[in-house]
Each structure stands twice: as C-alpha cells, then as structure tokens.
Amino acid sequence: MARLTIIGGGRMGSALLAGLISNGWAKASDCAVVERYDNTRSALVKRFPGVSITDMPEPGESVVIAVKPTDVEQVCRALPAKSFERVLSIAAGLTTDTLETWLWRDAHVLRAMPNTPALLGVGASVVARGSSATDDDLVWAESVLSAIGVVVRLPEQLIDAATGLSGSGPAYIFMVAEALVDAGVLVGLDREVARVLTLQTILGAARMLAESGESPEVLRAAVTSPGGTTAEGLRVLESRAMRAAFTEAVEAAARRSRELGAR
Numbered sequence: 001m002a003r004l005t006i007i008g009g010g011r012m013g014s015a016l017l018a019g020l021i022s023n024g025w026a027k028a029s030d031c032a033v034v035e036r037y038d039n040t041r042s043a044l045v046k047r048f049p050g051v052s053i054t055d056m057p058e059p060g061e062s063v064v065i066a067v068k069p070t071d072v073e074q075v076c077r078a079l080p081a082k083s084f085e086r087v088l089s090i091a092a093g094l095t096t097d098t099l100e101t102w103l104w105r106d107a108h109v110l111r112a113m114p115n116t117p118a119l120l121g122v123g124a125s126v127v128a129r130g131s132s133a134t135d136d137d138l139v140w141a142e143s144v145l146s147a148i149g150v151v152v153r154l155p156e157q158l159i160d161a162a163t164g165l166s167g168s169g170p171a172y173i174f175m176v177a178e179a180l181v182d183a184g185v186l187v188g189l190d191r192e193v194a195r196v197l198t199l200q201t202i203l204g205a206a207r208m209l210a211e212s213g214e215s216p217e218v219l220r221a222a223v224t225s226p227g228g229t230t231a232e233g234l235r236v237l238e239s240r241a242m243r244a245a246f247t248e249a250v251e252a253a254a255r256r257s258r259e260l261g262a263r
C-alpha cells in the first residue's frame, strides 16, 4: 500500500513528487502516481524509477489530488469509500465543503493553494482543513507541501485572500519585470542588457528580503539617499499611486477567487 498517492502526474503532481523524493520525505517505493494519459505515464516511469505509475488508484494511506479543477469531481467520485485516510486537493477554487460532498462521509479533506514557483520548489502554499480533518492531518499536509516551498496554515475563509496575494502574485511581479525591461530600453539600454539587469535586480532584491532579516521599509530606506536618484524614482511611483494599484489588484483578485469558488 502506497504511503502517498498523487492523482494527476502533470506539472504540479510531478513537482511535488520530485520534491518529496529529493528531500527524503518518502522513498520512491512508498509513492504512487495515477495518470490517465499514456504518454505522460511513460515519461513518469522514466523520470521516477521505483514509483508505481498506474492509470487507476489503489487504496493507500494518503492521496493528493493534482488534476485540473474541472477533473476533480470525477476523480473524487471514482475513489472507493474510505480508500484513503486523508485527501489533499491542490485544485484552485474548490472548497472543502464541495470536496466533502464528492467524497465519502467524514472524509478527512484538506485543501491547498500553491503558486507557480512551486514548480521550482520555491512556491508559497496555503493550506486549510475541512470539517473532519484533524490537526495531525494539517501537520501531514504541511510536511507534504513543504517539498515545494513555504507553507502557511489558514482558516479556509482566508484562502481567497491568499489567492489574490501569493496565487496571483507571481504574475504581478512578471508584469513589473516587463515594465522595467521596457523602461530600460526607453532610457537607452539594449533590450538584452535591460533584461539581464532587471532579472538580477528582482532576484537580488528578493534574496535581500528573504535573507537580511530586515523589513521592506528598512531595505528601501537604506538605498534611498537624500536628494538622490532612488528618491526621485520612488517619488514618481508614489505620485502614480503604485501602492494603491497593488492594493486594488490583490483585492480584485481575492474577490474574483471568491466568485469563482461560489459557482
């Protein structure tokens, strides 16, 4: 019996499996992947030697559902009652209430929302539990999700807020990157030079935020000398209401997540 079964061997499912095996959470022989697409199954067999790769789930200890949201109902309804001790879904927008109605009575259900950098092991995930899941189930889900980055436990009503921030957040940063590259070209830099400088600037700033132990405010003040160039640039960003734009973007994305979840 597999300790962990992942249903859906796509991008997220395989990133999770790779993380769990490489960080020693599980041995390949403890894991199973269920994937309906033949070609993907063949690729998974090559990439993950020792992992059981099948087209139908076998009962096991715990299961992660990593298929597209539109495929989740069919996956849940096809699982025999009590075939797993706990079920973690990473499908965007599906509430634990909904998942519980598709599974057996008293199923221990957990729901997580990872973001795209999880594909590189540097994701930000939030996780919430359903009505029958226990603290032990949450601890288990956190240990699984930590294979693809940082995990934060939240009450389920805050998952939409996190979706607006960390779920959609990578796209906000990608847009900032696009804008900076174009701005670099405008002030006379070659596009490739502007791209390299932008990427390294974002990476460097992110590492300073993560590794210096200082708040964003302190780091920003430290590079803003009185009457200097950075102060002049920041003045323009403030006058163009950059903060308000981010506030409204996160609010709007969180609202949209609530709307999509309620459908």
Ligand SMILES: NC(=O)c1ccc[n+]([C@@H]2O[C@H](COP(=O)([O-])OP(=O)(O)OC[C@H]3O[C@@H](n4cnc5c(N)ncnc54)[C@H](OP(=O)(O)O)[C@@H]3O)[C@@H](O)[C@H]2O)c1
Pocket (backbone or CB within 6 Å): 007, 008, 009, 010, 011, 012, 013, 034, 035, 036, 037, 040, 066, 067, 068, 069, 071, 074, 075, 090, 091, 092, 113, 114, 115, 116, 117, 119
């Ligand atoms: N990618 C991200 O950055 C990200 C971020 C946050 C949340 N998520 C969530 O993660 C989930 C997976 O996303 P993904 O990007 O990994 O999708 P994906 O690459 O499309 O992977 C899903 C895989 O599951 C397979 N599948 C579908 N139904 C199945 C079934 N009944 N039995 C077995 N396998 C089945 C699909 O096969 P077919 O190709 O035949 O359909 C596909 O190979 C989604 O619910 C998404 O909301 C993803």
